[in-house]
Amino acid sequence: MIRIKRIYEAVSQDDGFRVLVDRLWPRGLKKEQAQIQLWLKEIAPSAALRKWFDHEAEKWATFKNSYTQELSTNKAVKQLVDAYKKHPNMTLLYAAREQQYNHALVLQDFLIQKMALS
Template identity: 50%
Template sequence: MATIAMKRVYDEPESSDGFRVLVDRLWPRGVTKEKAKIDLWFKEIAPSTDARKEFGHMADRFAEFTDVYRAELDTNPAVAQALELLKKHDLVTLVYAAKDEHINHVVVLRDYLLEQDGASRAA
């Protein structure tokens, strides 16, 4: 299984990022595909539009958002695809646009994927 890293799309891509996967439903504003250097845009794994809007990146709503998004992941067939990606690559960097590096859907997604296979590691 791969090591899972997280990185903002606005940060400079590096060769050490491994396989870069954009996990946002919407393409980030102001970033060209060339500059982003994304290997895969995997919008199917992102939270639903309703969950994203209800959360609104407000810290006091993060716990509730986490529960909603995890419930979505429990029934999302894209999770199986994500786990397959983790088997194929040594390092997968989940790329996102959110400003807050600690309170966002990628933190929830990374933790969820790590729980699905204990052999994975967070970077």
């Protein structure tokens, strides 16, 4: 199971293997508080795409398509898939306040589809 969660939410046993999927370290959070097993900066959207999107709902469809294209050629995807195979209970962690329009949702969908095709 691949879950997503804000990194600022309380750590839970249900989280399983915790992976931070943001390019930047979350503000105000100490590394020991995060309790992550993996930080995959490289799997986050490119800086240009992230800045362009800025969590604006009207840009969501274009952002999803652009980020999915980035993921299709991103070498970090293999590292995340390999981690999932070892730890099938995984939580993708993100810092954004926006819970409905964020890259972790796109990444979760991408991984679920990729696993279904494997």
